[in-house]
Amino acid sequence: xxxxxxxxxxxxxxxxxxxxxxxxxxxxxxxxxxxxxxxxxxxxxxxxxxxxxxxxxxxxxxxxxxxxxxxxxxxxxxxxxxxxxxxxxxxxxxxxxxxxxxxxxxxxxxxxxxxxxxxxxxxxxxxxxxxxxxxxxxxxxxxxxxxxxxxxxxxxxxxxxxxxxxxxxxxxxxxxxxxxxxxxxxxxxxxxxxxxxxxxxxxxxxxxxxxxxxxxxxxxxxxxxxxxxxxxxxxxxxxxxxxxxxxxxxxxxxxxxxxxxxxxxxxxxxxxxxxxxxxxxxxxxxxxxxxxxxxxxxxxxxxxxxxxxxxxxxxxxxxxxxxxxxxxxxxxxxxxxxxxxxxxxxxxxxxxxxxxxxxxxxxxxxxxxxxxxxxxxxxxxxxxxxxxxxxxxxxxxxxxxxxxxxxxxxxxxxxxxxxxxxxxxxxxxxxxxxxxxxxxxxxxxxxxxxxxxxxxxxxxxxxxxxxxxxxxxxxxxxxxxxxxxxxxxxxxxxxxxxxxxxxxxxxxxxxxxxxxxxxxxxxxxxxxxxxxxxxxxxxxxxxxxxxxxxxxxxxxxxxxxxxxxxxxxxxxxxxxxxxxxxxxxxxxxxxxxxxxxxxxxxxxxxxxxxxxxxxxxxxxxxxxxxxxxxxxxxxxxxxxxxxxxxxxxxxxxxxxxxxxxxxxxxxxxxx
Numbered sequence: 001x002x003x004x005x006x007x008x009x010x011x012x013x014x015x016x017x018x019x020x021x022x023x024x025x026x027x028x029x030x031x032x033x034x035x036x037x038x039x040x041x042x043x044x045x046x047x048x049x050x051x052x053x054x055x056x057x058x059x060x061x062x063x064x065x066x067x068x069x070x071x072x073x074x075x076x077x078x079x080x081x082x083x084x085x086x087x088x089x090x091x092x093x094x095x096x097x098x099x100x101x102x103x104x105x106x107x108x109x110x111x112x113x114x115x116x117x118x119x120x121x122x123x124x125x126x127x128x129x130x131x132x133x134x135x136x137x138x139x140x141x142x143x144x145x146x147x148x149x150x151x152x153x154x155x156x157x158x159x160x161x162x163x164x165x166x167x168x169x170x171x172x173x174x175x176x177x178x179x180x181x182x183x184x185x186x187x188x189x190x191x192x193x194x195x196x197x198x199x200x201x202x203x204x205x206x207x208x209x210x211x212x213x214x215x216x217x218x219x220x221x222x223x224x225x226x227x228x229x230x231x232x233x234x235x236x237x238x239x240x241x242x243x244x245x246x247x248x249x250x251x252x253x254x255x256x257x258x259x260x261x262x263x264x265x266x267x268x269x270x271x272x273x274x275x276x277x278x279x280x281x282x283x284x285x286x287x288x289x290x291x292x293x294x295x296x297x298x299x300x301x302x303x304x305x306x307x308x309x310x311x312x313x314x315x316x317x318x319x320x321x322x323x324x325x326x327x328x329x330x331x332x333x334x335x336x337x338x339x340x341x342x343x344x345x346x347x348x349x350x351x352x353x354x355x356x357x358x359x360x361x362x363x364x365x366x367x368x369x370x371x372x373x374x375x376x377x378x379x380x381x382x383x384x385x386x387x388x389x390x391x392x393x394x395x396x397x398x399x400x401x402x403x404x405x406x407x408x409x410x411x412x413x414x415x416x417x418x419x420x421x422x423x424x425x426x427x428x429x430x431x432x433x434x435x436x437x438x439x440x441x442x443x444x445x446x447x448x449x450x451x452x453x454x455x456x457x458x459x460x461x462x463x464x465x466x467x468x469x470x471x472x473x474x475x476x477x478x479x480x481x482x483x484x485x486x487x488x489x490x491x492x493x494x495x496x497x498x499x500x501x502x503x504x505x506x507x508x509x510x511x512x513x514x515x516x517x518x519x520x521x522x523x524x525x526x527x528x529x530x531x532x533x534x535x536x537x538x539x540x541x542x543x544x545x546x547x548x549x550x551x552x553x554x555x556x557x558x559x560x561x562x563x564x565x566x567x568x569x570x571x572x573x574x575x576x577x578x579x580x581x582x583x584x585x586x587x588x589x590x591x592x593x594x595x596x597x598x599x600x601x602x603x604x605x606x607x608x609x610x611x612x613x614x615x616x617x618x619x620x621x622x623x624x625x626x627x628x629x630x631x632x633x634x635x636x637x638x639x640x641x642x643x644x645x646x647x648x649x650x651x652x653x654x655x656x657x658x659x660x661x662x663x664x665x666x667x668x669x670x671x
Contacts (some may be wrong), residue, residue: 001007003065004056004057004062004085004514005063006067006083007526008049009083009085009136010453012046012049012053012093012136013046013132013136014130014133015045015046015049016039016100017042017125017126017129018130018229019042019121019122020041020042020123020127021039021041022035022039022127022278023036023039023118023125024119024122024123025357027118027119027122032118033555035117035121035170036104036107036121037430037524038126039104039121039122040101040104040105040308042125043100043104044374046097046100046128046132047094047098047176047270049185049582050093050097051094053085054090054091054093054094055547056090057086057087057089058087061221062085062086062516063085064082064083064086064138064202065082066078066080066081067080067081068081070141071616074198077193077197077198078199078200080199082138082200083136083137084136084137084201084202085136086516087515088273088341088515088517089135089136089225089517091345091508091513092273093132093216095349096132096135096346097128097132099260099261099266099349099493100124100127100261100266102260102489102493103257103258103260103261103352104315105357105485105488106257106260106485106486106489107120107124108485109363109484110256110257110359110486111257114255115260116160119160120160120255122158123153124257124258124260126153127150127153127154127157127266127267128261128264128266129149130146130149130151130153132146133145133149134146134147134149134150134273136593138200138201138202139199139200139201140192140193140200140201143274144185144186146270147182147238147274148337150262150266150267151174151178151238154174154251154262154267155171155172155174155256158171158251158256158262159171159172159253160258161253161254164253166250169253170250170254171251171254173246173250174250174251177237177244177246177247178238179237179245179484181234181235181236181238182234182235182237183233184229184230184231184233184236184237185230185231185233185234185235188228188229188230188233189231191230193221194228194629195214196210201277204281204287205281205519208224208281209284211227211281212224212285222287222660224281224288225283228278228284228293229288231278231281231286232271232275232288234271234274234297235271235274236271237271238268238271239269239328239329240268240299240321241271241273241299241325241329241662242295242298245322246267246593246596248263248318248322249315251263251316252314252318256355256356256359257360259317259318259355259359260351260352260355262266263321263355267347269325269328270338272325272328272329272332273341273344275332275337275340276337276340277517279337279520280519282332283520283521284337286419286524289333289334289335289454289525290333290418290419290604291331292332293329293332293417293419293422293425294424295329296326297328297421297424297428297429298326298428299322299323299325299329300323300324300326300327300429300432301323301427301431301432302590303317303322304323304432305435305584306319307320307439308401308439308586309586310439311370311375311459312370312371313370313371313447314369315560316439316442317354317355317642320351320353320354321615323345323419323432324351327410327432328344328347328410330414330425331414333417333418333425334413334422334425334525335409335417335521335525335527335528336409336413336527337514337518337520338508338509339409339528340510340511341514341518342405342409342504342505343403343406343407343409343410345500345504346402346403346405347403349394349402349496349497349500350390350391350395350401350493350497352493353387353390353391353394353427353490353493353494353497354388354392354395356489356493357387357388357490359486360381360482360487361374361384361447361479363486364377364480364482365454366479367400370391370457370459371443371446372446372453372459373454373457373459374446374453374454375447375449375450375452375453376448376449376453377448378448379482380479381448381481384481385489386494387491387494388447388448389444390494390498391441391494392441392443392444394497395440396436396437396440396554396557397433397436397550397551399498399542399543399546400498400502401501402496402497402498402500402501403497404501404503404542404545405502405541405542406505407433407550408541408545408548408550409509409531411430411504412427412531413527413528414426414527416526416527416531417527417531418526430549433550433554434556435557436557436558437553437555437556437558437561438557438561439454440557440561442561442565445562445565446565450550450565452529454478462529468500490643496511496661501538502539502542503538505538505668506537506538508531509528510531510532510535521570540598
C-alpha cells in the first residue's frame with residue numbers, strides 16, 4: 001500500500017500559491033511569458049502530485065493528520081491546519097488541478113492582449129490554492145478559511161476588468177450574496193463548536209449521535225436540524241441555490257477563463273462537496289434533507305427555464321450551471337451523496353469544455369457574445385464546433401457520455417426516495433431533461449448552424465459588452481479557428497467529457513471508493529441501495545436508457561430546438577409574442593433582483609439611515625455627547641453665580657453652610 005506524507009501533500013496547495021506570489025509580486029520583472037510559465041508549472045506540479053495521491057487512495061492509502069497547530073483555546077479547542085485525504089478529497093484534488101491547468105493554458109490565448117495578463121494568472125493560481133485548501137481540510141477552521149478565500153478571489157476575478165461598471169456591480173453583488181450564505185455557514189460552525197467542543201471533522205462526527213439527541217435552546221427544534229440547515233445556507237450562497245443564485249449569471253462579466261474555473265468546476269461545487277463531507281450530520285435530520293431536496297428542485301427547474309430566453313452565449317451556459325447545481329443538490333437531498341459528487345466530477349469536465357468553447361467562439365466573433373449574431377460557424381471553427389457538440393451531448397445526458405451516467409443516476413435516486421419532497425423533485429429533474437436539451441441545442445444550432453449572420457449582425461451590441469481592450473465590434477469579418485493554446489484544452493477536456501462516466505460509475509457509486517468519506521443510513525434512505533441492485537454495468541445501463549423517458553425527453557428537446565431554430569424560425573417568434581408576459585417575467589429573472597434591490601437593499605438603506613440619524617446623530621452625538629456637555633455647562637453657569645470675588649459673600653456662604661450642618665446634626669442625632 002502506498003503511503004501519504006504531510007510534506008508531499010503540502011506541495012499540492014503550495015505550488016499554485018508560490019506561482020501566484022511570483023506572478024503577482026514580480027509580474028513586471030518576469031514579464032508575460034514568465035508569469036504564465038511559473039503559474040502553469042505550479043498547477044502542473046500540483047496536478048501530478050494529486051494524481052499520485054488519487055492512485056494511492058485507490059490502493060487503500062488514507063491520511064488524516066494535523067500539519068500545523070495554530071493555537072489552543074480554553075479546554076482544548078484546537079485551531080489547526082491539517083489534511084484529510086480519502087476518496088472524496090483525492091477526486092476533488094484531481095478535478096480542481098486538471099481543470100485549473102486547462103484554464104491556465106487556455107488563458108495564454110484568451111488574455112493575450114490584455115494589459116492585466118500577469119495579474120490574471122496570479123489570481124487564478126491563488127484561486128486554485130484556496131480551493132485546494134478547502135477540499136483538503138480536516139477541520140472546520142481550515143474549511144472556513146478556504147471557503148472565504150475562494151469568495152475573495154472570485155470577487156477579484158469577476159471584477160477583473162475594473163473599469164467596467166457592470167463588472168464592478170457584478171463582483172459586489174457576488175460578494176454580498178455570498179456573505180448572506182456565509183452568515184448561515186458560520187452560525188452552523190459556531191453551533192458545532194458550542195455543542196461538540198471541537199473543530200475537527202472526525203471528533204465532531206464521533207459526537208454526532210449525542211448532537212442528534214439535543215434540542216435547540218428555547219425551541220422544540222432538533223439541534224442537528226438547525227446545524228445542518230445553517231451549513232446548507234452557506235452552500236446555497238456558494239453553490240448558487242435559489243434564492244441566493246442571483247450572483248452567478250452576472251458573474252459572467254469576468255473573463256471567460258474564470259467562468260470555466262470558478263463557475264463550472266470549483267467554487268460553485270464547494271457547497272456540494274461540503275454537504276457530502278458533512279453526510280454523517282445530514283443523515284441524522286430528514287427535515288434538513290427535505291429542505292435541501294426542495295431548494296435543489298426549485299433551482300434545477302426554474303433556472304433551466306431562464307436558460308431558454310438568454311441570448312448571451314456565456315449566460316446560456318451560466319444558467320445551465322445553475323440548473324445542474326440544482327441536480328447535484330437534489331441528489332444530496334435524497335442521501336445519494338456519491339451520485340452528487342459523481343455528477344460534480346462529470347459536470348466539471350463538460351461544463352468547463354462548454355465555457356471554454358464559448359470563449360473560443362467569442363474570440364472568433366471578435367468578442368461579440370450575442371448568439372443571434374452568429375450562425376454557420378461550424379465551417380470556420382471545426383475544432384470548436386466538434387468539442388462544443390461533445391460537451392452539449394454530455395450535458396443533456398446522451399447515453400455513453402459522461403453526463404448521462406451521473407444525471408440518469410440522480411433521476412433514478414429521486415424516484416426511489418421516500419422523502420415528502422421527492423414527488424416534486426422527480427417532476428423537476430425529469431422536466432429539466434427536456435428543458436436542458438432544448439436550450440443547449442438552441443444555442444448550439446444558433447451558433448454553429450443555419451445562416452451566417454455575423455456579416456450584418458442583426459443585433460448590434462448597444463455597448464462594448466465584451467470587453468475593454470478587445471474592441472473591433474462593428475466591423476464585418478469572417479470568424480476563424482482559435483490558436484492551439486485555446487483548442488488544445490478543448491480537446492483535452494472533451495476526452496473525459498465523453499469517457500469518464502463510463503469508466504468510473506461502478507467504483508464511485510456502487511464500489512468502495514467513498515467508503516470512508518461518505519456515510520449513508522441505508523435503512524432510512526435506501527435510494528442508493530436500490531440503484532445498486534438494478535445496476536448491471538455501464539454498458540447495460542446505457543443500452544437500457546434508449547427505452548427510458550429521460551432519453552426520449554432529451555431527444556424531443558433537441559428535435560424541438562432543431563425545428564424551431566433551423567427549420568421554422570417563425571414558430572419561436574410566434575411563441576415569443578403569445579407568451580410575452582411569461583417571457584417578461586423570465587427576462588426580469590423572476591423579479592428577484594428587483595426585490596433584492598427595491599425591498600431588501602432599500603430596507604437596509606432605510607435601517608442604516610435610521611440608525612445614523614436616530615442612533616448616531618440623535619442618541620450618541622445628540623443626547624450622550626452633546627447632551628452631557630450642555631448639562632455640565634448648565635451646572636457650571638449656576639455655580640458661577642456664587643463666584644463673585646467678594647470676601648463677605650464667601651463668609652456668608654461659610655456661615656450658612658455651618659448652620660446647615662449643625663441643624664442636620666441636631667435633627668438626626670436627637671430625633
